[in-house]
Amino acid sequence: xxxxxxxxxxxxxxxxxxxxxxxxxxxxxxxxxxxxxxxxxxxxxxxxxxxxxxxxxxxxxxxxxxxxxxxxxxxxxxxxxxxxxxxxxxxxxxxxxxx
Numbered sequence: 001x002x003x004x005x006x007x008x009x010x011x012x013x014x015x016x017x018x019x020x021x022x023x024x025x026x027x028x029x030x031x032x033x034x035x036x037x038x039x040x041x042x043x044x045x046x047x048x049x050x051x052x053x054x055x056x057x058x059x060x061x062x063x064x065x066x067x068x069x070x071x072x073x074x075x076x077x078x079x080x081x082x083x084x085x086x087x088x089x090x091x092x093x094x095x096x097x098x099x
Contacts, residue, residue: 001042003098005035005056014056014095021090024063031060033093040098058093065089 002015008023025033035056039048047054071084 001040001098003037003041003054003056004039006038007035011038014098016095016098018095019061019092020095021064021092023091024089025060025091025093027060027091029060029062032096033058033060037098054098056095057097057099058095061092061094063089063091 002013005012005014007025010023012020012022014020027033035058037052037054037056039046040052040054041047065087068085068087071086072082073084074081
């Protein structure tokens with residue numbers, strides 16, 4: 001059985017036991033989080049839309065940050081240069097139950 005969940009403006013296909021990285025969530029490692037379900041599939045039976053009654057429960061594993069990227073903007077022949085960096089924060093969650 002798998003489900004499609006919505007979090008952080010993105011959709012993820014998950015199964016029990018999966019570990020995924022989603023946009024940063026408030027909470028500490030070990031906290032439980034519930035995600036809204038858009039669709040479920042069980043042995044070829046697909047349920048979507050208003051008929052979905054399932055809830056996905058996940059446990060926060062930890063917060064991680066990606067590798068730093070360098071953002072460099074400049075305008076040729078104008079002596080305008082701007083260097084900046086960015087590290088995106090994510091929350092790693094483990095899917096505990098789809099019910």
